[in-house]
Amino acid sequence: MEITSLRKTNSMLLSLQGRFDAGAADDFKEKMRTLTAQGVACYVIDLSRVSYIDSGGLGSLVTSLRRVREIQGDIRIASLSDKVRKVFELTRVYRIFDIYDSSESAVASYQAEAVQGVPLCI
Amino acid sequence: MKALIIFRERDCGWLREFYPGHHPAMVTICNKPLLEFKLDFAMLCGCTEVRIVVDESGPDIETYFAGGERWGLDISYSLMKADESIDSLLLKNSTFCHAVPLLLIDGFLFIHYDKAKGCDPLAGVDTGLLSSCASGTVLVTEDIRCMKSISDGSLAQDFALSPLTCLDDLFQISLQVLEAEQAHYVLPGYGTDRGILLGQNVEISRGVAIVPPVIIGDNVRLLGNAQIGPGVVIGSRVIIDSGTQVKRSIVQQGSYLGRELFLSERIISGDRVISPRDGAILDIEDGCLLSPITPQTPGYGGRVVGTLLAMLLAAVWVVPYYLLAGLQKIQHDWHLEYRNFLLTERGDCLALPVVRNNRHSLAGKLFSALGLATFPLLAAVIRGKLLLVGNRLLADHRANRELLRGFPEYLPGAFAYSDSEDVLPGSMEEEIAERYHAANRGLGHDMRILQKIVWSNTSAHATDKPAQSLPL
Structure with a gap:
């Protein structure tokens, strides 16, 4: 799986491409660990180009969310394909993530919070 | 125009006890899912794209409505956390809602309309209008950016809202649609007589009396001398045995009613008799009286x-x-x-x-x-x-x-x-x-x-x- 990172105002946009399975989950967790160590706390994960996600991939998202929440950060999910959305629904992961229909709106949500004075860690 | 239809568990979760295994949006009124009435209303208002947003998993919704091809609509689905605010929802669905007239139906409610009259809720207004009832809101706006300027008021007389807060609400609305508003909606089945709608593969034995208004679903058997109606809705896959009388009641799909029974003002669901007035449930253990009918599914090899x-x-x-x-x-x-x-x-x-x-x-x-x-x-x-x-x-x-x-x-x-x-x-x-x-x-x-x-x-x-x- 390919992970592309792009720094945005108030957040980090990570675009994932390919199969997000248990194997890719380790790469993702490592990437998140590195970025979090650099002080990045607010993330947007764009899943529009993820063709497949399994419980390992979802587990790594949840583990990463737990870690960033420890530093008052957040992970917001953007652009779920129908296939990935169904897996989010089956596993009820949507109960813990904020899901946006585009990465722009997810990034904008952080900006809106910054305008409102909600402290952001980046 | 686009429509955003929202179902929140806090509004409709009460129904799960009576309707297990299904999302409350799929509860039927006169054999038609509640959500389908909302889709029909959205179409009547001129919507071509609909997004259904839920905060509790509802795979049966997507199985039934799929991409909306059957309705000539483009249906998409979205998930939200519990207690999401409207502002937050609109931001999360901003690509869908951006810069188009939007019909927003939020809550567990029934919309009364008349298909013959049509509906143009935005006629003669600049920004939009809002209509509320105890369990939800219908909002129409030219642009979501104008939402703040929309004031609470009565929409045109084209439609009215009824809250669905308890089983009795649902029961009364079902009977209201059946007895007084049948012609206002597209209901499943074909009419053989005024007030009687029959589904496919309905077997009516000799001596069965049907008193309108009655709606009967698909694959139903009414056996000798059964008396059905007035005011009865029978779902699909139902058998009503000989001599049984059913009046002002709803028989949900997959139910068998034994011989010589008398039912009035009740909801029958499998082996359960539910009193809509107080929600009391009576589980019948004798399969000769009531029992569920479940379709055979292939075994797990x-x-x-x-x-x-x-x-x-x-x-x-x-x-x-x-x-x-x-x-x-x-x-x-x-x-x-x-x-x-x-x-x-x-x-x-x-x-x-x-x-x-x-x-x-x-x-x-x-x-x-x-x-x-x-x-x-x-x-x-x-x-x-x-x-x-x-x-x-x-x-x-x-x-x-x-x-x-x-x-x-x-x-x-x-x-x-x-x-x-x-x-x-x-x-x-x-x-x-x-x-x-x-x-x-x-x-x-x-x-x-x-x-x-x-x-x-x-x-x-x-x-x-x-x-x-x-x-x-």
């Missing part, structure tokens, strides 16, 4: 393979199990006890053996490393009570019963799905693994899981996970 594999495993493990168990018993490090575990979301239980041993002794370590704590469960697999590979066994207590209410795919196994993954017991990751694999279960899938568990030896029985084997 994996059970046969699972049973054979369980026999094989039992043959391989029998000697080391009794040898190591005996050794630990001598050291007073081993104990076998029976506990109740949940088998289905309905709360059916089974007493299963649980090994409690000292895992730090040499024999205990070997016992765990070989995964022998699963051995006593194999008997239940061979008897067909348990799957070989399935969901983690959950002890019978209240929290687990609550958990299973929202987990219809749950089928426990001697080997647990989450044992194949490196997840912490009781964590969200474990729940994800259990739900994910349960949704994808199949013979090939389960065999791969079994291979993974055996290969990696990450069985719960070799760790401290709260499974069948517990430390002393």
